[in-house]
Amino acid sequence: MKSTEGEAFVMSARLAEISELVADLPLSRVMLANDARFPWLMLIPRRANMHELFDLSAAEQGTLMREITAVSRMLKELTKADKINVEAIGNATPQLHVHVVARYKTDSQWPNGVQWGNPQPYTEEKRQSFLAELRAGLRKLGL
């Protein structure tokens, strides 16, 4: 365990570049990936120097699982998705982040996992309205 609560969390520049802040949960920062092909959130535990799930303390792992499942359920209800995909990869961007992606049987990469590859940015109007819906959904979770 190398959880370092004393050290400041600094958001990865790469993750910040491809996404926008939705809200902070007790442990995780929730970001919306700027890719309109899939409703795609990322949960980033606000702890320094985290790379693997097991780098978090046991308590933080439990909190993260509660946040992942609550956000997944909210996202599925909001988007009427066929499936939620949850992925902690981090090969290219080592800061621990968990993708929570709403998938449809009709989407362009079904049934494979999504790849960043060729994102399709949201229009400003769509992005703002989706962010507002997501923030309202997260507030209702009461985490």
Place this chain on the structure above:
Amino acid sequence: MKSTEGEAFVMSARLAEISELVADLPLSRVMLANDARFPWLMLIPRRANMHELFDLSAAEQGTLMREITAVSRMLKELTKADKINVEAIGNATPQLHVHVVARYKTDSQWPNGVQWGNPQPYTEEKRQSFLAELRAGLRKLGL
């Protein structure tokens, strides 16, 4: 929550076809995917009718997270991997299963997530020796 402990768990035929039993943990059945390109485990909660992580009860979610992180740490130490990837996708095979994959900067799909696609089966000797190492590693976890 639709956890149905009274109903019998039946392993997906598709998952059984591509993998072999390593051992049962308190919640999850651990399977080794028959693909020598990557040391690739799957954790399958032994509960009926589970599709999404949030279909599990809160207690089961906590147990699953402990099993994922303990198995991930063991697999990383055993394989000297550069990164562990943890993925709950399940678009093609709906039974809830969590991939825990040891990745190397030199592997054929780095830095992307792995796809089943074109697996490379283990030799019988290699498969048996790896299964033995994995079973010993899991026993040491004391879960």
